[in-house]
Amino acid sequence: MPETAAHTSAEPFIDFTRSIPPMPAIFQARLSRSLAKLAGEENIDLLARTAISGGGMMDREAGARWLAPRFGSSITADRIAVTNGTQSAVLLLLEALVGADGLLLAESLSWGVIREVARRAHVRIKGLPIDDDGIIPETFEEACRNERPKALYCNPTDQNPTTAIMPEGRRRAIVEIARRYGVTIIEDDAIGRLHPEAPLPIATIAPEITWYVMGLTKCIAHGLRLAYIVGPSPAATERVMGPARRLSFWAPTSLTAAIASRWINDGTADEICTAIREENAKREELASSFLSDTDLVSKPGAMHVWLRLGTEHDRHGFAATLKEQQVLVRPAELFAVDDVPLPNAVRLSLSSPLDRNDVERGLRIIAANLKQPQGF
Ligand SMILES: Cc1ncc(COP(=O)(O)O)c(C=O)c1O
Known part of the structure; x- marks a missing residue:
């Protein structure tokens, strides 16, 4: 069964801002093999x-x-x-x-x-x-x-x-x-x-x-x-x-x-894509479970999820509070195409942390903060 690579991040932050895919465990071996084969090609x-x-x-x-x-x-x-x-x-x-x-x-x-x-x-x-x-x-x-x-x-x-x-x-x-x-x-x-x-x-x-x-x-x-x-x-x-x-x-x-x-x-591309899909599914399940009593918008296997906040949280304050706890998220502004009023929401890119344990840790921190109304 495909797994993600056993990378543990040395990053101080759990970064949910970048929507780049998780890295499947097979990726390194497949890339090394392909580069070696390519190196031997005649032209x-x-x-x-x-x-x-x-x-x-x-x-x-x-x-x-x-x-x-x-x-x-x-x-x-x-x-x-x-x-x-x-x-x-x-x-x-x-x-x-x-x-x-x-x-x-x-x-x-x-x-x-x-x-x-x-x-x-x-x-x-x-x-x-x-x-x-x-x-x-x-x-x-x-x-x-x-x-x-x-x-x-x-x-x-x-x-x-x-x-x-x-x-x-x-x-x-x-x-x-x-x-x-x-x-x-x-x-x-x-x-x-x-x-x-x-x-x-x-x-x-x-x-x-x-x-x-x-x-x-x-x-x-x-x-x-x-x-x-x-x-x-x-x-x-x-x-x-x-x-x-x-x-x-x-x-x-x-x-x-x-x-x-x-x-x-x-077939390597299919293999990697399947591994990414399976890892995304596991991470999305974690988000749906940790944030089950919130206004989370998600889909099975989604690479990112959209968290709508209640009036007790303002998205900027929420993102700033999370940052103090080493968790990075993106407020709605970063996705606006023009200057109309925006929903009070943040995006969590579940895929960018290399290690799924970091995803779980970050989600726990987000869930705990949602239970604490901001004083504003
Ligand atoms: C909607 C959308 N399109 C395309 C991309 C990828 O863009 P590119 O192919 O330039 O890396 C992304 C991710 O960054 C995206 O979110």
Whole structure:
């Protein structure tokens, strides 16, 4: 049975702020083996000689293989571009699909960097209200009618930070509205491979208007990050990514891509992803158990959980008190895409401590603090 590595952290803090995956026990052995094999390959020097923006054919084909279980069917490599991560993928998509001064809609609480990526692409960003199932179709439609957005960035599967998994019916409703108002969808499925029970991606319902992105940061390792973009068609992928090919800032590093592609082809990527999924499940069970009498929003196997606080706790004071006790959490501000009022909540990334015992210790401290009303 897969386990996490027997690392014990020398860190003074129990850090629940970074949403990077746990490190499976098999990881070190698999990486050493792959590096040794790679070192013995005949053209290793040529492999390292260059990096290809959009990825080489082998890497795009490996991407298609990796994404097929998520799509529930095969996809062709000519729709895929490989980038060095989701951030550069989304930056390129925003520049090409939204453009300067165009409006991007997003969940009002979202991936912590999306606001900054939008700013760098010179696009305006506006948050949409969300409920426990994600974006609310009625308010999405209202925004489409009144604000004429060019695109919607969304994270429908195990949403960061609220853990919402958008049900299939809602995905279809969002698609129907997007089609009617001519809005392009950028679907970030960062955690999709870790939730095989989740509905199929929006990209399978509306491939003609959806740009799908999945990085390896969450399901393999942050240090081996690269991301696959799937465009609506080979021609669309070429039209959007082609003009950026001479720019190398988004090219996947050849050695990283070589390891990722070999791992996908020989089953190692599946093995690591399964180990991460199993460890996430154990940690989420701990959170659900220690915080059972709180307003915790979570899903089985979730990598992070969303803790809604009552009026007796203010999220900033709560985070500061925890920090004094060596536990780090992120208040709602860090996920805001614009300046609207925020819920009184914090995100706990259960996956970042290397040692599961630290997760348990941190959760005990959080549970104990929730029982102590803050004096304010
Ligand atoms: C919603 C979301 N998308 C993507 C990523 C990964 O980004 P990258 O591929 O640039 O490491 C993360 C995690 O950091 C995330 O939370």
